[in-house]
Amino acid sequence: MTFLYRRRHPDGWHAGRGFTLFELMVTLIVLSIGVAIALPSFRGVLLNSAVSGQTNDLVTAMAMARSEAVRRGTQVAVVSAGGGADWSGGWSVVADTNRDGVFTGSDEVMKRSPALDSQYHVFAKNTAGGSDGRVVFNLNGAADAAYDLNVCYPTGDAARSRRIQVRASGNVSSFKGTSGSAATSCPAGG
Template sequence: MPSTPLRRALAPGFTLLELLVTLAVLGILAAVALPAQSKVIARNQVTAAANDLFVAMQYARQESVRRNGPVQVCGSVGGLDCDGGHWQQWIVRSSAGEILRRGHIPPAVSVQTVGLFASGIQFRADGRFHQAGSRLQDGTLTVCSERAQRRQALEALGGVQLRLPPSTVGECR
């Protein structure tokens, strides 16, 4: 029986000092890794937002042809009406005002519009797009994040082609 206390003394385990050193090393590693992880998240948010907008545009184009009537994609503040130029939320709606889809842009991501996208893009029954009350056929919708210095642009060219070129590195304007 005297060997029992000796076995407990030699039992494997951690001392308080070893535990504190391990926690300090983990804390340093986390402090180094978190900023890099936050940039990856910001880049992914930009890419996801641009892809969602592109899919919404393609959906609106298909619906305009299927319904044989205009379908609009526009920025919205409340998610119910088009509010020219505010793209933190977006909606796809029919000419009768029926909301077909809606989505939002993450708060860390900003959206800037030029040309056609300024007040929303409308697809006609033939699948071509135009700005309501205008013959303007070109535009760019830029999705970017200052945290990630990442830009993704959705381009409308000549009423015929929507394209989503590869992301570029750069500051938000």
């Protein structure tokens, strides 16, 4: 028969089997150094994710406008909230319900996107020289002109920004980087 005996500390107390204060402090220091190294790259991941999300929201709005134009047999537009080339104030998908070709308050707003955070920008350009403040799709799904839109990375880095291209056929594509875009260049530093 075997008996297990507890070993006693010389002072009479049981010896602890946990971590010493020194070991805990070293662990915390190593952990804080790791976090300090990882944080800057994590910020970049968050910014890239936000730019991609805004690009996807705008591409989705374009796809919605195009499909609704075909389904309803009327013009549907994605309209800049500010009415001009700067779409940073948000945008709306509007159906021309009264068929007058003017997208005003009397027409049906199907979707509204809020203004972007102040560090992000979206710029559009109608490559045929028409209005930069709206992309109009007709009942066949074609756009009224070709457009370039730049969704800008906060630092203005063109390689990290996104380009949306709307062809006159109505096809919408997005690309990483804004090279070759006719839209306003992204401002440096947001």
